[in-house]
Amino acid sequence: MNWLISRIKAFTYRNYIFAIRNFFAMTEIFFWPVIGIISIGLMSGFLNLSGHYINFLLAGAIISGVLQVAQLDVAYGFLYDVWSKSLKQTYIAPVKNYDFIIGSWIVGVARGIIAFIILVFIAGWIFKFKLPGAVYMLPAMAGIYLSAMIIGMIVILSILLFGQRIDIIAWMISVLMMLVCGIYYPVTYLPGSIVAVAKMLPLTYFLEYFRLGYGFELSFSNPLLKGFILSFIYIILLYFGIEIAYDRARRTGMIVKLSE
Amino acid sequence: MVIIETKNVYKTYTRGFLKKHRVNALKDVSLSINRGELFGILGPNGAGKTTFMNILIGLIIPDSGEIIIDGNKIENKYNIELKRKMNMCSGNPNLPWSLSVIEILRFYSMLYNINKKQIENKIEKIMNELELEKYAYTRFDELSTGNKQKLSLAKSLINDPEILLLDEPTLGLDPHIAAKTREFIKKIQKENGITVLLTTHYMQEAEELCDRLAFIKDGRIIGSGTKKEMKKKTKTKNMEEMFIELANQQN
Numbered sequence: 001m002n003w004l005i006s007r008i009k010a011f012t013y014r015n016y017i018f019a020i021r022n023f024f025a026m027t028e029i030f031f032w033p034v035i036g037i038i039s040i041g042l043m044s045g046f047l048n049l050s051g052h053y054i055n056f057l058l059a060g061a062i063i064s065g066v067l068q069v070a071q072l073d074v075a076y077g078f079l080y081d082v083w084s085k086s087l088k089q090t091y092i093a094p095v096k097n098y099d100f101i102i103g104s105w106i107v108g109v110a111r112g113i114i115a116f117i118i119l120v121f122i123a124g125w126i127f128k129f130k131l132p133g134a135v136y137m138l139p140a141m142a143g144i145y146l147s148a149m150i151i152g153m154i155v156i157l158s159i160l161l162f163g164q165r166i167d168i169i170a171w172m173i174s175v176l177m178m179l180v181c182g183i184y185y186p187v188t189y190l191p192g193s194i195v196a197v198a199k200m201l202p203l204t205y206f207l208e209y210f211r212l213g214y215g216f217e218l219s220f221s222n223p224l225l226k227g228f229i230l231s232f233i234y235i236i237l238l239y240f241g242i243e244i245a246y247d248r249a250r251r252t253g254m255i256v257k258l259s260e
Numbered sequence: 261m262v263i264i265e266t267k268n269v270y271k272t273y274t275r276g277f278l279k280k281h282r283v284n285a286l287k288d289v290s291l292s293i294n295r296g297e298l299f300g301i302l303g304p305n306g307a308g309k310t311t312f313m314n315i316l317i318g319l320i321i322p323d324s325g326e327i328i329i330d331g332n333k334i335e336n337k338y339n340i341e342l343k344r345k346m347n348m349c350s351g352n353p354n355l356p357w358s359l360s361v362i363e364i365l366r367f368y369s370m371l372y373n374i375n376k377k378q379i380e381n382k383i384e385k386i387m388n389e390l391e392l393e394k395y396a397y398t399r400f401d402e403l404s405t406g407n408k409q410k411l412s413l414a415k416s417l418i419n420d421p422e423i424l425l426l427d428e429p430t431l432g433l434d435p436h437i438a439a440k441t442r443e444f445i446k447k448i449q450k451e452n453g454i455t456v457l458l459t460t461h462y463m464q465e466a467e468e469l470c471d472r473l474a475f476i477k478d479g480r481i482i483g484s485g486t487k488k489e490m491k492k493k494t495k496t497k498n499m500e501e502m503f504i505e506l507a508n509q510q511n
Contacts, residue, residue: 003373010370021358085354092317093371094343250321253273256314
């Protein structure tokens with residue numbers, strides 16, 4: 001147990017250093033999400049939207065910023081090694097794949113919380129944004145951090161399968177997922193086939209539950225339960241996928257190739 | 261007592277996207293390495309030395325063959341308890357580029373679960389031995405090639421490995437630093453009684469350092485034994501002649 005904690009702490013330590021030293025990582029917390037909040041807030045004002053609708057849109061922009069920051073950290077846990085060509089060195093050490101997923105996710109959650117506080121403060125100060133009650137906000141945010149882990153794991157799986165050329169998906173998947181899960185609109189507004197996809201994604205349910213706090217009607221029953229069950233299923237499936245892809249990468253020489 | 265044993269190890273890579281072709285990296289590699297010895301694998305570039313090392317440390321899965329390390333048969337799922345007793349240093353090393361020397365050593369120490377109290381002492385001692393103290397806060401990407409190599413060696417010693425794999429440890433180093441690195445390898449091997457498996461394509465390096473040797477060419481072991489045995493067998497005087505003679509015999 002001590003050893004497991006030490007390994008997880010090692011990746012948390014490394015991601016933390018990357019995060020504080022990398023200017024680009026800092027802009028992920030401050031620059032892009034704040035630009036998003038201000039743009040959405042101004043647009044809401046221009047369209048003369050009432051209080052609840054402004055909250056609806058700003059909540060979407062805040063969650064979008066938090067999700068992006070948190071998921072990138074999980075992906076970075078792996079991508080930093082790929083970019084530094086040090087993946088081989090990490091796997092020489094006695095590590096398990098869950099060590100760096102959990103270790104980097106912890107930093108992702110911490111950075112996500114910082115981004116959340118900043119964004120809520122700015123949105124409240126400039127656009128009178130109000131958070132829903134803690135009973136809605138806390139479980140929904142916990143679910144959103146799980147969604148961040150899922151997206152990060154998809155990135156890791158893809159890189160192990162297809163190599164470094166696929167690293168661009170680290171930025172694409174979360175945006176696509178938010179589009180399908182109804183980040184700025186109820187999913188029922190989407191075409192039927194997309195709704196069917198949205199129903200399979202836990203983020204849909206966490207967004208719904210967050211907005212329930214503003215009095216919007218639910219499109220699905222039991223969103224929290226469905227969201228958490230789906231999240232755990234995806235995390236387990238993706239973990240097995242990563243293990244299989246890792247063995248395949250060892251067979252094809254991909255791990256070594258990613259380090260050259 | 262044998263600590264590493266490989267029997268009939270084969271490895272083939274498939275390269276190319278549309279037009280696939282196969283590269284035989286290792287063919288029927290069987291070797292036994294004794295506990296506490298400094299064993300050298302000597303061969304030209306592309307002979308299969310690094311592939312062999314990567315297989316031993318679990319980065320590559322062979323197509324077939326048997327590998328036993330310290331009594332553990334290596335399966336697809338590598339035993340992480342065994343990895344804890346091993347480490348590897350590669351030539352032209354790459355380590356996390358934005359971390360400083362001390363941060364890199366701290367990170368890897370934590371992966372091996374080195375006691376928190378011991379970590380700083382250990383790092384200080386290793387940096388001292390390898391003359392890295394004044395670069396403690398220098399980022400990896402700002403280090404010279406020689407210092408990167410030293411750091412890679414320091415990283416490979418952080419867990420006091422019982423089995424140390426050194427893959428071309430002096431590659432690209434200037435002669436002065438290469439000589440110092442060789443001295444250091446000899447010293448730690450002698451002092452700690454660890455098993456060292458070293459690959460090199462420098463004949464002189466192998467002659468200077470290794471107790472026993474194996475020559476590898478085109479993925480196949482073409483000869484192995486002590487220097488004395490090999491010289492006697494091939495009726496040659498030095499490593500270079502020995503390699504040429506063995507290659508000719510194989511042809």
